[in-house]
Amino acid sequence: MSTVAEAAAARAAATAGPEAVTFAKALTAAMADAMRADPGVVVFGEDVATLGGVFRITDGLQKEFGEQRCFDTPLAESGIVGMALGMAMNGLRPVIEMQFDAFAYPAFEQIASHVAKMHNRTRGRITLPLVIRVPYAGGIGGVEHHCDSSEAYYAHTPGLKVFTPSTVADAYLLLREAIASEDPVVFLEPKKLYWSKESVDLDALREAFEGASPDSATGVREEGRAAVVRPGTDATIIAYGPAVPPALAAAEAAATEGRSVEVVDVRTIVPFDDETICASVRKTGRAVVVAEAQGFASVASEIVARVQERCFHSLAAPVRRVTGFDIPYPAPKFEHWYLPGVDRILDALDELQWED
């Protein structure tokens, strides 16, 4: 059995478990398990220790692992990232939290000029096993600077891996994988999914992760693997992070209208899984890309470009995008007009030249 199939089977088995677990709790469990498994894993950031993070994602870590391994820093994002880089150079595996998407921008120079480039600059002599956790995107009625979808900045920067889970099981598995990665990972957590629940057996997931035989060369279990989260035959919706639940809801609604829509969850934007996505589009012949970020020069644009380059002769219609508008993230009372919702996705599906 291939590693992919094994992992998929393990995921399926795990998600059949008994307990309803929140996305947030799965993230916490992933960090706690990683800290138990590796004494070099340290967690720090603003408010992560005593408070457990403003979203409580690091709740209990300082209590279990002590002040040396989970600690609060001064309020300075560039400092947090730059210090984490040095710690990663010197034998530790820092997992750091940027409190909100837009509050990571003060750290952008450290991320883009150093975290992303150090391995290349030193011809591989310095590796940076470092995870930058960023709660991102909107849908929570947040005020300005608390709802940005910042994935394009990171995905555009060579040297960064960019993961974004949409399910509780992936919250656990992708964060474990990010912490195990020898490369720096920007780990984008859709904050509106923090409180979503699924029946997930965390023990089984832990065993699945720790027991999985990674690719011998790369140590990879999950990264670069998109998942078909709903099978279908007539069209493909490609989505990631916060856009996956509306994509699934749209596919469900389309089914009642007699259309079988496949949904692919990108899971890791970098590395990107062209294979799974293109296989789906070649099969269905129609595609819509859904993302919450502004559409201009976005990850959604990149996905459309890749699909059209690779699947042109299989396409019955141009690939459509459903994204945020090209405006600053709106104030809470406006955000329902901004966010890609089920109706807008269904409208896009309707426009895929079904009459031809």
Next chain:
Amino acid sequence: MTISVSPPGDGRSTQAAAGVVAPGTDESQTALTSLQEAVQNFGISIEDYLLPVHGQIQILAEDGTMLPEEKRGSSPGHQYPVPADEELLEAYRRLVVGRRVNDQNSALVRQGRLAVYPSSHGQEACQVAAALCLGSQDWMFPTYRDAVAVMTRGVDPVEVMTIFRGDWHGGYDPHAHHVGIQSTPLTTQLLHAVGVAHAAKLRGEDTVVLAMCGDGATSEGDFHEALNFAAVFRLPVVFFVQNNQYAISVPLAHQTAAPSLAHKAVGYGMAGERVDGNDLVALLAVLDRAVTLARSGSGPLLVEANTYRMQAHTNADDATRYRNQAEVEAWAAKDPLNRMRHYLRAAGQLTDDVEADFADDAEQVAQRLREGLSADPDIEPQDLFRYVFTEPTPQLREQAAFLADELARDAEGASAAGASSTATADTREER
């Protein structure tokens, strides 16, 4: 909170040993457990401990004579014993080599062998002292102008110059000599230094980190964040600011209104000191004390060296646009080499034979630079993709194959063109 100090490690620990040690284990008798303790050891107030001396620490006069103790700028708790003559002689040898390296590299730029070289001509005493104050287990985080410090630390000169030759962004292995890659963005490396020190502290390693920057860098936000983080976490970092008076063209007065850069330390709760940056004896004394204090658990310190960039920012700069010749000449009189030479000659340490030996040493390094940088570097196009990640992504593999194919087609085209021109020549010959 306590600081655990264990014996020096072997540099790079194995993954199994990489973890965070429990606090309070293997506590050394000599470890300082608070800033107060460091203060008490000197018997002065915390203000007197944190504040730099009035003026600066200087041990050698500009003419190379040793200043009497009362004229060295020291004050109670800020006393600096003079290093032994043997240590000074060896330091002077490094100074002679450093000056030769600077001048050789500038010549290689003029000959087109190097793309650019930010010379530390005039600042060699700072360069040498920065390297000599550290033990092998310690780390140095240099800037782009600190090539001489990096070489003095033992990194191969040609590997150091790779970044300026242009065949990669960095040429040496940072782990081999515990030297961070020379940073081109300003001040960002200070935070990396803080992180290395923090990891070392958590892992129970005896490591002091020297974090280097210039006067202009003290205006950057990362300078503030690095000093604050180091102080809050009480890390063994010595921040070493070479104040060479100009950030490219902008003089210090436009960077800060502080009485000195060393005074900036006080706001973070760390001790600052100001030293004559062209006086190698004073630099060694001040940096040795700072490293010793940091190693014993005092928390971080800031040392400002008052020096001067004798040449332009780089070969692309024209220094006559922003400073006058009289100012440059005044600093030429404070040259760090002349000062040390006169002192060591008068002390009877530096004989004609020893000077000839040192000149030979310098010439050998210059020759190594000339030879190493004259050879055209062997560059491999596939290296473009090799180091972006630990393993190339599928997309990078695709792009690597694309470039390989493009190059193969170019080569085929060239060889076909070559074959046809050979054929033409043959035909002509037959005619």
